[in-house]
Amino acid sequence: MRRRTLLTGTLAVAAAAGVSAATGSVAGTGPVITVGSKQFTESWVMGELYAQILTARGFQVVLKSNIGSADIIDRALRSRQIDLYPEYTGVILQTFAQPKHMPTTAHGTYLAAKEFEESRGLTLLTPTPFQNRNAVAIRTSDAREHRLRTVGDLRRMGSISYAEYPDNITGPLGYDAIVKAYGLSRMKVRPLNIGLQYPALKNGDVDAADVFTTDPQLRRYDFTILDDDQAIFGFQNVSPVVRRSLVEEYGTRLTEPLDAVNALLTEKAMQALNEAAAMMRLSPAKVADRFLRANDLK
Incomplete structure (x- = not known):
């Protein structure tokens, strides 16, 4: 039998059922x-x-x-x-x-x-x-205009703002680690709670954002994920x-x-x-x- 890995059609109708996390x-x-x-x-x-x-x-x-x-x-x-x-x-x-x-x-x-x-x-x-790992997302229009492929390429944009959730600013996978690994001294952090980085990036309030690669918002917005060629986010x-x-x-x-x-x-x-x-x-x-x-x- 042919298998379909996506839920096309099956989940197209949103049922009025709340998310449950019960035992x-x-x-x-x-x-x-x-x-x-x-x-x-x-x-x-x-x-x-x-x-x-x-x-x-x-x-x-x-x-x-x-x-x-x-x-x-x-x-x-x-x-x-x-x-x-x-x-x-x-x-x-x-x-x-x-x-x-x-x-x-x-x-x-x-x-x-x-x-x-x-x-x-x-x-x-x-x-x-x-x-499902941390990643750096930017608007696809910026990726094309500045020829951005890797996180390090962000240097081409000069001074930029980066959306990071507060608990991860100083963590091993967060803002400080990215700045150090990629030499992004002109990238400034903007603390935003998880989920708020997506509308902020879409609306131009920030230039780049920490995202998770299986977040559903990535299906809805025209963003590009930059290659983490220093592998700081791990696997x-x-x-x-x-x-x-x-x-x-x-x-x-x-x-x-x-x-x-x-x-x-x-x-x-x-x-x-x-x-x-x-x-x-x-x-x-x-x-x-x-x-x-x-x-x-x-």
Whole structure:
């Protein structure tokens, strides 16, 4: 059967359902698997995708959404309150492993994260094609006028303003790090809460902005993402973190459905899923259900 990785048509109608991050369960009759997710829309949707595909394959799934930050959900996994959850490979290294030097490729990041997790009795399954990482966006008209391709090319625009969310100004992936890595001494920061950078950039209130690469707003505005050729943002593919004992017990019955879902999650697909949940106000459960059905997985 032909699979469609986007939700074209299926999610074109915005239902009057609010976004839900509640803890609940998904019906099933087989072995019990507890799936967790973090505290934002993309993680809720991926948690639902994992829970629903495993249910369709005969597991009895308990879904615990909105558990919390990386630190909190990691503790929940290691204390066996959950069995698996979606995590970003770069986050695993930056938050937990903290190597002296970060890998310089997406594959290298995945391998290093997997090696670290296996040292703790966990493992990673196949990662998604998409990454959700910080990036620098500009208006496409400016990119064309000034021939901008990389973040360093921003020097050609002279003095510019950069929208950054307050918590990230001094962080390793934020404004200060960008200025230092790319020598952008004439770039001034404008603190804006997450989400406000998009209308500010569109309206010309700022010249560039920190964005996340799967944000649905990137589908709606004529922006260009500049190449991070210094790789300061790292690599952030998503992989299910799962207790290794479960993989040994259930084998491909557990891993193949999760791998099948992850293989479909391109950047465009994840943007569409996020848009459906965050902007069209469909529940993550409904978004996941329609995506799996559209791709013949339910």
